[in-house]
Amino acid sequence: MFVYEKKLQYPVKIKNPNPKLAAAIISQYGGPDGELGASLRYLSQRYSMPYPELKGLLTDIGTEEAS
């Protein structure tokens, strides 16, 4: 189960708004080959992983990709 924390891993402060750059950056998160897709792949692969350390590792990476 996942919980949302109202904070970022690293602070973001935008001095000069740039929609074109924003679109490029957000596609790295939610677009094709983005972190969102990677996150779900790691989290799905956990279910067939037999080793506890690697269940933990896939959980860590999947969670990080979503952060």
Added chain:
Amino acid sequence: MGRRPILCKEETSLDDNKAMRAESGTGSLPNGCYAPLAFPYVPMQKNDPERYSQQDALRAGTLFPGLNLPFHAQMKTKFPAVNPALSELIALDFAIDELGLYLTTHPEDTEVLNLYWSYIKLGREGRETYEKQYGPLLKTDLTPGSFKWLSDPWPWDLEGEK
């Protein structure tokens, strides 16, 4: 709902009326045959219908036995038995979740807000009890002695009743 048999054109061609009936309300199959179309149905609820107990409702995913028809018997025997500390925590978290959803659109409702907070307090106590007995729920939970986060079983490893 009566089941209609599969009809073939050859059999019904002598009786036009019968053939018409076969074609309306039926889907065509290869070889000039017809079979009944699918019939969806919606369960209708009466006023003040029979209810499950809260525990049974949570397990079934519905409060009303009348809405719990498909696979009812199968699910009852196959549903995994979770330990009491965990199922209590799950029930509490379910209520907290629902109240939280309500508060997102009704932030001024102080009655629900107080209920929300009281459940959250209970939830914290429930977590402590659970963690002492069964291990950490969060990776960041302190587990004196050793790092217990990796210990099996993970939530998807739990086996159902055999």
